[in-house]
Amino acid sequence: MNGQVERANNMVLQGLKPRIFNRLNKFGERWIAELPTVLWSLRTTTSRATGYTPFFMVYGSKAILLTDLNYGAPRVRPYNEQGAKASLEDAMDQLNEVCDVTLLRSTKYQQALHWYHSYQVRGRAFNVGDLVLCLVQSNKNYHKFSPPWEGSYAITEVLQQCTYKLKTIDGKVFANAWNIDQLCRFYP
Structure with a gap:
């Protein structure tokens, strides 16, 4: 401690x-x-x-x-x-x-x-419309070869400096907010 x-x-x-x-x-x-x-x-x-x-x-x-x-x-x-x-x-x-x-x-x-x-630290920020991947939140059916990231989602709203609202490609907006530590930029 x-x-x-x-x-x-x-x-x-x-x-x-x-x-x-x-x-x-x-x-x-x-x-x-x-x-x-x-x-x-x-x-x-x-x-x-x-x-x-x-x-x-x-x-x-x-x-x-x-x-x-x-x-x-x-x-x-x-x-x-x-x-x-x-x-x-x-x-x-x-x-x-x-x-x-x-x-x-x-x-x-x-x-x-x-x-x-x-x-050494590089700042990271996302803008509205950027595509991101999310860290997998569920361990159900998870094994060591499972990918750690899921989806490709779009940023819909910047709530705070490191907190974002996401939506799926279909347009469904998630109710919860995501921290930048759980997101990774997606390059199509």
């Missing part, structure tokens, strides 16, 4: 499947051991929409990796009490700036997605 949750679950599954697949014992209980690793990788991977990792967005700092500890990266050197207050103030200033940058990047990303989607 919730698209974001479904997408997140799908990403977790995509990370788990290659790690736990075994031809003899497909899933077993190995996924329990692999789940923390997959979640860590998802939380430390940069998002295309924001330009930052989910870990950074929640905690306001980069995640400390095991390699940083092993090789003594500059940011994990021993803690210094004198510089802690100054570094905390700098971090808070940077965090506000990062929030603004993230908001701009996210907005730009959403606008680009909206433009791409709008560019």
Whole structure:
């Protein structure tokens, strides 16, 4: 029901499947051991929409990796009490700036997605007198080789932007209205 949750679950599954697949014992209980690793990788991977990792967005700092500890990266050197207050103030200033940058990047990303989607969608409309086919409404005597469209009907009236009244070729007008999703242009 919730698209974001479904997408997140799908990403977790995509990370788990290659790690736990075994031809003899497909899933077993190995996924329990692999789940923390997959979640860590998802939380430390940069998002295309924001330009930052989910870990950074929640905690306001980069995640400390095991390699940083092993090789003594500059940011994990021993803690210094004198510089802690100054570094905390700098971090808070940077965090506000990062929030603004993230908001701009996210907005730009959403606008680009909206433009791409709008560019790919072609508008459809019918005029009075156009010939159309209707989607089959009844499953009676329906089998897999049955055609999905029926008739050829003519548009008699445009009720709203995507709602139409139809008539048969004989001139009989249908009482119900048809949505454009249930119609397809007929080319005689």
